[in-house]
Amino acid sequence: MVNLTAAEKTQVTNLWGKVNVKELGGEALSRLLVVYPWTRRFFEHFGDLSTAEAVLHNAKVLAHGEKVLTSFGEGLKHLDNLKGTFADLSELHCDKLHVDPENFRLLGNVLVIVLARHFGKEFTPDVQAAYEKVVAGVANALAHKYH
Amino acid sequence: MSLTKAERTIIVSMWNKVSTQADSIGTEALERLFASYPQTKTYFPHFDLHPGSAQLRAHGSKVVAAVGDAVKSIDNISGALSKLSELHAYILRVDPVNFKLLSHCLLVTLGTRFPADFTAEAHAAWDKFLSVVSSVLTEKYR
Numbered sequence: 001m002v003n004l005t006a007a008e009k010t011q012v013t014n015l016w017g018k019v020n021v022k023e024l025g026g027e028a029l030s031r032l033l034v035v036y037p038w039t040r041r042f043f044e045h046f047g048d049l050s051t052a053e054a055v056l057h058n059a060k061v062l063a064h065g066e067k068v069l070t071s072f073g074e075g076l077k078h079l080d081n082l083k084g085t086f087a088d089l090s091e092l093h094c095d096k097l098h099v100d101p102e103n104f105r106l107l108g109n110v111l112v113i114v115l116a117r118h119f120g121k122e123f124t125p126d127v128q129a130a131y132e133k134v135v136a137g138v139a140n141a142l143a144h145k146y147h
Numbered sequence: 148m149s150l151t152k153a154e155r156t157i158i159v160s161m162w163n164k165v166s167t168q169a170d171s172i173g174t175e176a177l178e179r180l181f182a183s184y185p186q187t188k189t190y191f192p193h194f195d196l197h198p199g200s201a202q203l204r205a206h207g208s209k210v211v212a213a214v215g216d217a218v219k220s221i222d223n224i225s226g227a228l229s230k231l232s233e234l235h236a237y238i239l240r241v242d243p244v245n246f247k248l249l250s251h252c253l254l255v256t257l258g259t260r261f262p263a264d265f266t267a268e269a270h271a272a273w274d275k276f277l278s279v280v281s282s283v284l285t286e287k288y289r
Binding site: 112 | 175179181184198251254255256258259265267268271274
């Protein structure tokens with residue numbers, strides 16, 4: 001469960017309302033693969049990921065990034081029950097995708113940085129703090145069903 | 148882990164821009180650190196940590212000045228930060244996990260202020276550079 005004050009919840013949803021999920025999702029996932037190249041291990045079937053340029057323009061990466069961020073956005077509507085919301089996805093990531101949950105934390109960090117880039121000053125320390133709680137909550141929810 | 152030539156070039160050239168806002172970047176990174184990771188405040192019981200406090204500004208300056216020293220001696224970060232490394236190992240003893248947290252907040256601060264310069268490659272280079280700095284600062288811990 002994530003411990004957000006009412007003010008923090010408002011800050012989170014207000015900012016999210018301005019997010020272009022397709023653009024930021026693609027940017028977040030592609031940056032994950034560029035900044036932490038070992039994460040490419042999960043996407044060998046996406047084609048050319050050999051250089052930063054290739055990653056940043058890879059259509060499959062960008063499409064998948066949009067999918068991931070759309071799902072994240074859904075989670076923001078259920079901040080009081082992230083574990084329930086992401087239960088099925090958690091099982092999928094454990095049983096079928098075999099993704100180390102550390103990767104959820106890495107992606108969360110990259111997402112915060114992408115938000116910072118896009119919103120500049122508006123991404124104040126308080127807004128960041130609220131989002132850090134959210135990304136940590138989502139990462140924990142996605143790890144919750146691991147066994 | 149060591150920085151490639153390309154990575155060093157990115158860091159050094161971005162630093163020219165970054166250094167013009169060095170003090171406020173340091174202060175902002177610390178504010179972000181304390182807001183997002185309140186446990187980090189336990190290292191500063193003796194400070195007034197309100198945003199804008201003189202102590203916060205002075206300390207933010209110090210931190211970014213040290214980063215600047217590492218940039219200026221990017222081929223020998225270990226040598227440049229040797230004294231700081233000893234300080235952290237024997238006196239300050241900040242738990243190593245906190246270097247990741249401050250590094251993250253520095254990246255966020257750079258992202259908000261230099262969105263165009265902070266490309267994916269620059270992001271990767273800075274993440275790696277700060278990781279090297281963190282390693283140097285903790286290398287004498289035990």
